[in-house]
Amino acid sequence: MTRITAGPPHSSRYAAADTPPDDAELAAKVRELIAGLSPDSADLLTAFHRIQHEYGYVPREAIPVLAGQFGTTPAMLYGALDFYSEICTAPPSGTTVEWCSGPACLLKGSTNIRRVLESVLGCAMNENTPDGAFGLRLVQCDGTCHLAPLLRLEGKYLGPLSVSDAIKLARGLKGGPQREAGGDGEKPAGVPEGGEES
């Protein structure tokens, strides 16, 4: 069974509804990051960006601190945070491959590239591998369409890519041996199971 989905699953959520652990150090750091920001001057997005810049995501322990500063409830604040796809609620993976979902890339074969990345890396779009080593992230078009179809890896833009390029890239990231032409006995990269969206 293959798991090629045309749309991303929902962004990751915080785990079950238990109270966030009391992390005084993190709370102090967050307080320092958002000092001086106020709800009356369009600062909430700035607060999210500063925290994400520091931690790579917005830790759930930061929510009560943010809510206090912005004079709202944690639920309301989480509602705002959850609305934005660029604000992460889980730590990023070790290596994140960003796949452009834009129309220029689509017309030039990005769907095929997505299929092979999901297959070789072993995770679906907007998910991480179970060990957290790799992640795939869907990103929106930023108008660098002369490189379509493109991927972004650690801030670098790679494109225009053929499907074969993408396979080699993903295999290289995985660190597995590159299968040579006509090579025997090499085990193929497995297709992950389940998760098919109908």
Add this chain to the structure above:
Amino acid sequence: MATYEDLKAKAEAAWAPFEEPQRPLIKVGVTTCSRVAGALETLAAVRAELAARGLEADVMVTGCWGLCYAEPLVEVRRPGRPGVLYGNLTADKVAGLIEGTLGAEGAAPELALAVLADASLDGVPPLRSLEFFAGQERRLMANCGVIDPEEIDHYIAHGGYEGLAKALAMTDEQVIAEVLESGLWGRGGAAFPTGRKWDFLRTAPVTPKYMICNADEGDPGSFVNRNLMESDPHLVIEGMVIGGYATGASYGYIYIREEYPLPVERMERAVEQARERGLLGSNVLGTGFAFDLEVVRGAGSYVCGEETGLIASIEGSRGMPRIRPPFPAQAGVFGKPSNVNNVESYANAPLIMRNGAAWYASVGSEKHKGTKMFSLSGQVRRVGILEAPLGTPMSDVVVGAGGGSPEGRALKAVQPGGPLSGIVPASDVGIALEPEPFRERGMFMGSGGLVVIDDSNCVLDLAIYFEWFAEDESCGRCTTCFAGTRRLLEILRRIASGRGRNSDPEIMRLLADTMRYANCVHGQAAPTAVMSMFRFFEEELNEHLQNKRCPAKVCRELVRYEVVHHSDRLPQAEAICPTAAVVRENGHYRIDQGKCIKCDACREQAPYAIAVVDAFGP
């Protein structure tokens, strides 16, 4: 407090060495599109090469000419000679460039793209003669690629803030009258007259009032605002200050999308510089008019490009659009009267105030005056950004400037202005770039993106993409939109998988009809591409629906890969296959259909041996 004349004199002195350089000047364009092509490496290589050779030369960073297809772009100017542009100048070509231009004192014609003069030089053609430039009228983009976007003096020396100085000497009503007379309408897609919108805010009885710049250029395939903000940021700021003066607003927000880090950086820097020069603050140019603004960075939400969604996002809540009225001019950000305009709308205001409404209206079509920026991408030879008078035939831009579809393929359609705008078939590619021809076809011209589609692409696949995008970005407030887009998507995917039903088109029409009652334009316009498909590509849709066949062989469940010939390249195909679906048995190759994910990699490796065939039918 410095007057405009003081600022202008100081700026001209600062620009003088670049106007008539006394020693060689090398300009490297550094913007989002050139950075990804290696402009920063080119810049470093230029500096290193000059140092290594001990050459006396100035190096300057500029914005972007819009020639994405030729990035990185470098201009070399020697004293007393016109500048020459060099395209695709990656770092490895820098040594050759310096040798050819400064060492040998030539024009290095083998690397050159064009000369910035009216006549050719050493066999290098003038810029105007390039097909990409032929039909262009560069007004908004006049400074793009010419000045350093991080130097306010460069902007002022090119007439910057002159429009503001003129406006400040007029009454607010006179400024609005001038903008109205120019015929400028909103460039974000809705095409509402800017002067009238400003007048709503001017007559609002409540203060404070806000000016908001919508730089959440979320339409995939549109990148004209990005180019303007990173190549000439002060043009946008000046437009907002003029708008603030005309409407009585005292504060402004520039809401820039998360995906645009460089525009954020450059706009923030430009705001600081404008403040230092007294062009923003409590006493703009010594006139007592108070206006300041700040940059707000978005966080990845398409509907925040809808004005009420954008306002909600600035206020720090979920960026969900709401029902209008009240319109922003009545109750906008923080409940106060506000005006929301697109980047390009604001950028036109300084030009109108500087040169007058009559000058502004001197280009364009009968009904629509001025110019519009367009970005070209997709299946087109020359990807880039250009500016043309409104009413220009779309074919002049797509085929003339863009060069049409790649070698050996035929133009199939053009998708204007974003996922909600529809799909124009190739037979209509000659329509004028102004709102009416699009409206007549049930579409929108949108904000300036032109994505070119050729015969290797499937229209149904494209419609699925647009509907997926609309569904994914729906804010979830009204059922009409979030359920309507989801239902449309389900049906489209069903058809693409070969399980379409004869009743499907009727259901989709009914859905589209219902979605016209969605709260905001996102839901209302979400079925546009599907409707375009019904209207112009019915045959292709019916092939999927009736015959379970994808004519372009794109829809994955309607095709399969087969080994049709023997070839030496089949071992490579076997090696590249990510799922080991290319199987070798007794020296023969076949595709294991149970494993194949239809990624096309094997066919890339062995195009003669492996073919895509219809999964159903003969």
